[in-house]
Amino acid sequence: MDWRCVMINKVLWLLLIAVALYSPFTGSAALHLNDLLTADALSQRIFFELRLPRVIFAFLAGMILSLGGLLFQTLFRNPLMTPYTLGISSGAVFGAGIAIILGMGSLAFGIAAITLFGFAGAMLTVLLLIWLSRYVKEAQGTSLLLLGIALSLFYAASLMMLFYLGDAVQNDMLIRFTMGSLSVIGYQMPLLLLIAAALLLGMLWRYRYELQLIAISEDHARLKGVNTKGLTLLLLGVASFSVGVLVSLSGPIGFIGLIVPHIVVKLYPIVLHRRILPTALFGGLFLVVCDTIARTLNTQSELPIGIVTAFIGGPFFIYLIIKRSHR
Amino acid sequence: MIELRNLACHYGERQVLRNISVSVKDHLCVLGANGSGKSTLAKALCRLIDYNGSILYDGIACKTADLAQKITYIPAKLESYDPYISVEEFVLLGRFPHKERFTDYSDKDRAIVSKTLQELNLQPLASQALHTLSSGEQQLVLIAQALTQQSRTIIFDEPTANLDPANAKKVANIIKMLKRSYTVILISHDLHLAHYFDAPILFIADGDAVLYEKNETFFEPARLSHHYGVAFDGLAVRYD
Numbered sequence: 366m367d368w369r370c371v372m373i374n375k376v377l378w379l380l381l382i383a384v385a386l387y388s389p390f391t392g393s394a395a396l397h398l399n400d401l402l403t404a405d406a407l408s409q410r411i412f413f414e415l416r417l418p419r420v421i422f423a424f425l426a427g428m429i430l431s432l433g434g435l436l437f438q439t440l441f442r443n444p445l446m447t448p449y450t451l452g453i454s455s456g457a458v459f460g461a462g463i464a465i466i467l468g469m470g471s472l473a474f475g476i477a478a479i480t481l482f483g484f485a486g487a488m489l490t491v492l493l494l495i496w497l498s499r500y501v502k503e504a505q506g507t508s509l510l511l512l513g514i515a516l517s518l519f520y521a522a523s524l525m526m527l528f529y530l531g532d533a534v535q536n537d538m539l540i541r542f543t544m545g546s547l548s549v550i551g552y553q554m555p556l557l558l559l560i561a562a563a564l565l566l567g568m569l570w571r572y573r574y575e576l577q578l579i580a581i582s583e584d585h586a587r588l589k590g591v592n593t594k595g596l597t598l599l600l601l602g603v604a605s606f607s608v609g610v611l612v613s614l615s616g617p618i619g620f621i622g623l624i625v626p627h628i629v630v631k632l633y634p635i636v637l638h639r640r641i642l643p644t645a646l647f648g649g650l651f652l653v654v655c656d657t658i659a660r661t662l663n664t665q666s667e668l669p670i671g672i673v674t675a676f677i678g679g680p681f682f683i684y685l686i687i688k689r690s691h692r
Numbered sequence: 693m694i695e696l697r698n699l700a701c702h703y704g705e706r707q708v709l710r711n712i713s714v715s716v717k718d719h720l721c722v723l724g725a726n727g728s729g730k731s732t733l734a735k736a737l738c739r740l741i742d743y744n745g746s747i748l749y750d751g752i753a754c755k756t757a758d759l760a761q762k763i764t765y766i767p768a769k770l771e772s773y774d775p776y777i778s779v780e781e782f783v784l785l786g787r788f789p790h791k792e793r794f795t796d797y798s799d800k801d802r803a804i805v806s807k808t809l810q811e812l813n814l815q816p817l818a819s820q821a822l823h824t825l826s827s828g829e830q831q832l833v834l835i836a837q838a839l840t841q842q843s844r845t846i847i848f849d850e851p852t853a854n855l856d857p858a859n860a861k862k863v864a865n866i867i868k869m870l871k872r873s874y875t876v877i878l879i880s881h882d883l884h885l886a887h888y889f890d891a892p893i894l895f896i897a898d899g900d901a902v903l904y905e906k907n908e909t910f911f912e913p914a915r916l917s918h919h920y921g922v923a924f925d926g927l928a929v930r931y932d
Binding site (some may be wrong): 439443574577578580581582584585587588589590591592602630634635637672 | 738740741755757758759760761763765767771773774776777778781782785786788789791794806821841
């Protein structure tokens, strides 16, 4: 890498970290470091019970989405593949929607019904995809992507059905959920997400050399003695679990999983297994920055995070498609 | 020694190999027309595809996971979805079958890699990304990876198909040299290479195989014409 790239990388990382550090102090009520030091009770509560957990939550969410994207793109050798394009998040939204329309309150273990149903929706979608992929000949690439698109469309229609059935209050809840939110109170949700993120990162790290072989080609991995089918299922399962946990807590946050792996590979054109950690870090910081934008743009009430990531991700997605077709 | 007993493969309805029984004591050169099943045979040997019948390595049917320590397959062309892997990192993957699970590569692994790179004069390219290499360099990198795998048998699948004459000569001589320390199975359309390789010939046509223990008998123009269905001038096809 020449020195200009190195400089751009450093500046970019510094910028991201700076914004992430500034992030908990900004929002509908601006805080100052002094407020925290002078034991201002309200400021301290805002900082430690709302802002800090939120930044942590956003960081972990960005990490899960980016790692999920990197993993799916590698396993299916398709740069457009993410847990989202396969309809896993649509499944979660549909599951959460059912809980909302059924008017269910809190369920077991203090976890909201919306979360449990959302998680079930995501997991059922994964099982459905695995089952369907047995009937398509070329399950690796395009066919699976098309299956995911078909599923997403089906879920979209089902969601319309739920809107049709729901009353005004329920529909408002449903709309809020589909827009995605990183708003958390306290540390219960960040903790759940920490488990999911640690599991995903741990598995990717543990199987990094196997994944590296698969990233060359599936045959190459099998020739080196890797049980590619078993490993693919295992990693897909773990990634879907983590993404399922995330989407059921936050609602869908689009495009992060798609764009972050592509940005990181531009920053670091190096071997896959060395890109796992930068992807996790960059993804986390990137979503924190997006969330900071969402909270600072409109001071009346914050912009839903899904809108911000889609506004950034949409154009990038188009750029990616055009660039690919020029190759 | 590799022993094939009644090996049969099919893709869906289509039978590609029919009841092939051969034992490979030393080296073997596999020839045949396009689509005759040469590569299928190689894939069956490495268990990349399902087959009927049995393949024994030194008298035992090997588990898929252990196979990588016995046999290495070198494809005609290097294909990688991850284009940014460097030569050194790619060659290091040849040590994967010898690595303890969930550990990093050892110093011994890295030493083997740098020794192999030196032997093939690839040291200057060590840190370059794979996608920046020429076809000839890529073929050498594939060979380097296969050597670090340290398996008894190496299969070359059309090693010279994408190479210019100078690189083809280089690779041909490396293959010839490897015959001294490995069991080499060569699959090719390049009759000059097959002749130079100097090993028993297995000719596959329509799923059946004929073995020529003495390869000179195979390279008679009449025999070549009979097998390939075109006229030959020595080892060269007559285009007129």
